[in-house]
Amino acid sequence: MLAVARGAGPVDADHDVELPPFDPRFAAELLAALPDGVVVADPELRIVQANAAAGALLGCDPAALIGRSLPDLYWCPVEGTALALADRAARATNARAIRTADGKRRVLLVHGLEIAGRCALVLRDPGDLHDTLDRLVLSESSLRSVSDSSPDGICVHHQGRLVYVNRALCAQWGGPIEELIGRSSLDLAHPLDLEQVKARQQSLAEGKPVAPYVDLRLKRRDGSVWVAQVGAVNVVYEGKPSVLVVARDVTEQRQLQARLGQVDRMVALGTLAAGVAHEIGNPLTYVLLRLDAATVRAAELRRAVGADGGHLLPIIDELAGHVAAVSDGARRVRAIVSELKVFARADEDEELTRIDVTAPLERALSMAAHELKGLTVVRSFAPAPPVMGQSGKLTQVFLNLVLNAVHALHAAAAAGLNEIRIAVWGEAGQTLIAITDTGCGLGAEDVGRVFDPFYATSTPGQGVGLGLAITHAIVTGLAGQIRVESQPGAGATFTVSLPAAA
Numbered sequence: 067m068l069a070v071a072r073g074a075g076p077v078d079a080d081h082d083v084e085l086p087p088f089d090p091r092f093a094a095e096l097l098a099a100l101p102d103g104v105v106v107a108d109p110e111l112r113i114v115q116a117n118a119a120a121g122a123l124l125g126c127d128p129a130a131l132i133g134r135s136l137p138d139l140y141w142c143p144v145e146g147t148a149l150a151l152a153d154r155a156a157r158a159t160n161a162r163a164i165r166t167a168d169g170k171r172r173v174l175l176v177h178g179l180e181i182a183g184r185c186a187l188v189l190r191d192p193g194d195l196h197d198t199l200d201r202l203v204l205s206e207s208s209l210r211s212v213s214d215s216s217p218d219g220i221c222v223h224h225q226g227r228l229v230y231v232n233r234a235l236c237a238q239w240g241g242p243i244e245e246l247i248g249r250s251s252l253d254l255a256h257p258l259d260l261e262q263v264k265a266r267q268q269s270l271a272e273g274k275p276v277a278p279y280v281d282l283r284l285k286r287r288d289g290s291v292w293v294a295q296v297g298a299v300n301v302v303y304e305g306k307p308s309v310l311v312v313a314r315d316v317t318e319q320r321q322l323q324a325r326l327g328q329v330d331r332m333v334a335l336g337t338l339a340a341g342v343a344h345e346i347g348n349p350l351t352y353v354l355l356r357l358d359a360a361t362v363r364a365a366e367l368r369r370a371v372g373a374d375g376g377h378l379l380p381i382i383d384e385l386a387g388h389v390a391a392v393s394d395g396a397r398r399v400r401a402i403v404s405e406l407k408v409f410a411r412a413d414e415d416e417e418l419t420r421i422d423v424t425a426p427l428e429r430a431l432s433m434a435a436h437e438l439k440g441l442t443v444v445r446s447f448a449p450a451p452p453v454m455g456q457s458g459k460l461t462q463v464f465l466n467l468v469l470n471a472v473h474a475l476h477a478a479a480a481a482g483l484n485e486i487r488i489a490v491w492g493e494a495g496q497t498l499i500a501i502t503d504t505g506c507g508l509g510a511e512d513v514g515r516v517f518d519p520f521y522a523t524s525t526p527g528q529g530v531g532l533g534l535a536i537t538h539a540i541v542t543g544l545a546g547q548i549r550v551e552s553q554p555g556a557g558a559t560f561t562v563s564l565p566a567a568a
Contacts, residue, residue: 103174103189111136111150111185123174123189126167136185141165142307153178154185161192219294219313222303223251226267229303238294238315241287251311256283256291266298270309275300281316293317350400357393364389420452420567421460423490423499429457430464431488437472442485450492451566459540466533467501467560474505474558495566502559508552516550 097104103120107113113134121128124139137146141163149162159177166172177188213220219235221228231246239246239254255263259282266277279297286292294313301310364386371378424447431443453460471486487502508516517538541548545565552558 105131105136105139105187105189107136107150107185107187109183109185111147114184120189123172123191124164124166125170130167136187139164141171144307150185153187154180164189219315220310221246221251221313222301222308222310224303224306224308226250226252229308235313238284238292238313239287245287251309254284256285259283267309270298270300281320282313284313293320346399350396354393354396354400357389357396360389361386361393418454418456421455421457422452423450423460423497423564426457426460427464427488427490427499429461430468433461433465434468434472437469438486440484441472441475444485444487446487446489448489448491450490450497451495453497453544453546453564454567455544455564459544463537463540463562464499464501466537467562470533470560471501471503471505471558474503474507476505492566496563497566499562499564500559502557504557507554507556508550508558509554512552517548 097115097117100117101119103123104115104117105113105120106115113131113136116128116131118128120131124131135146137143137150140146140149142149153160153162153176155178159175161173162176164172164174164176173192175190175192177190179186179188213230213232214234216232217234219238220230220232221235222230228246228249228251231243233243236243236246251267252260252263262280263282266280270277277298279295281293282296283291284294284296293316295316296311296313298309298311301308303310364382368379368382368386371382431438468486468488475484475486485504487500489498489500489502491498517534538548541562541564547563548560549563550558550560
């Protein structure tokens with residue numbers, strides 16, 4: 067314990083020995099002789115003193131450190147000030163990433179002190195810490211191995227640039243890792259979801275630790291789209307603040323959910339159609355009976371008036387014409403109601419019966435009459451054997467194909483021939499039905515994928531790409547086949563082949 071005696075230098079209170087006055091040169095010589103680096107900064111964190119050991123550790127002359135900002139010595143400039151203040155107050159030793167004079171990263175043990183308002187950092191070569199760093203490198207290698215074994219796509223990006231990508235993400239993207247490393251992470255986002263991705267990255271940059279899992283559309287190398295459940299978290303990768311992203315491919319799962327939703331809607335539509343057809347059927351029958359009675363009475367009235375009726379005959383004939391027109395319209399409504407009943411019964415439990423395919427064909431054309439306005443429909447029905455099938459399902463097949471032809475004609479917007487040709491014929495124990503349009507046609511890629519679920523070639527709003535997929539499923543379920551022949555600008559022909567009934 068030291069004490070100060072009046073008029074003298076320091077005194078050792080335990081031994082009552084007077085010590086010589088403190089010489090500041092001793093402090094300077096001691097600082098220069100220390101094997102550890104020492105850096106002293108003023109309250110504004112400007113370096114005012116540094117010893118030779120500090121210069122050696124940082125790769126520069128100690129005089130070059132004077133006047134520099136203390137936070138600049140830390141590797142991460144964003145965290146430099148916070149780390150310097152933490153070290154000044156900690157009075158503890160921490161392993162810190164330091165930036166050397168030549169811009170390299172070096173890990174040093176840093177012990178911070180605060181003396182007389184000044185900050186002193188004692189820097190030491192970690193020595194044994196190199197073994198720890200080696201273990202960290204091995205741990206990172208193990209982490210890469212685990213990541214590459216994951217079925218989910220995993221990537222790490224620093225300041226928006228990809229610095230690590232695992233094998234699964236390369237496979238999902240459809241290209242080699244060399245083409246992904248260094249790219250902007252936004253290049254993988256679909257344009258429609260780009261703003262959402264930017265917002266999530268901004269929230270992470272502002273300090274939010276995690277971006278929760280959401281469904282996002284992503285782009286593959288060839289421009290195709292896949293749906294992934296994407297989550298992200300802030301991490302430190304290779305000593306740099308980065309973002310780790312996990313992307314789980316849920317494309318098929320979402321397609322299945324959409325298909326189930328479509329099936330539910332079709333079931334609801336079928337139930338509604340059956341109910342509406344039943345409710346309309348009874349009053350419609352009453353209307354038709356009354357119209358028939360009015361027609362009979364008009365004929366009787368005309369005969370009663372006879373040739374001498376004079377001016378009454380034209381009035382009676384006009385009324386009879388009105389009744390006939392209304393009766394014709396009511397019968398058309400009854401035909402549509404009958405078709406709705408058949409369509410509503412088109413389920414898996416319906417029994418297979420012998421069917422002449424021209425009947426469901428005509429029913430489909432009747433149901434599509436509104437869409438066919440302004441188009442020419444050419445029928446060519448040759449004798450063909452009946453097939454085993456379900457009337458409702460075959461009506462659905464032909465309706466889908468007719469509407470597909472209508473959409474192709476509308477997409478072409480041709481000023482010339484707008485024609486749909488429908489042919490039926492028998493051949494080698496098969497009944498064939500061909501529906502040809504003079505529309506815009508299909509490219510080679512479309513021909514190969516046109517029966518895939520959710521692959522739509524029509525303009526947005528005309529469908530979700532399920533019509534031809536359902537048509538294919540129904541035809542193959544009846545042991546039949548469907549094929550398409552088309553070229554861009556030359557229309558398309560869909561041919562259904564069904565085995566003839568025994």
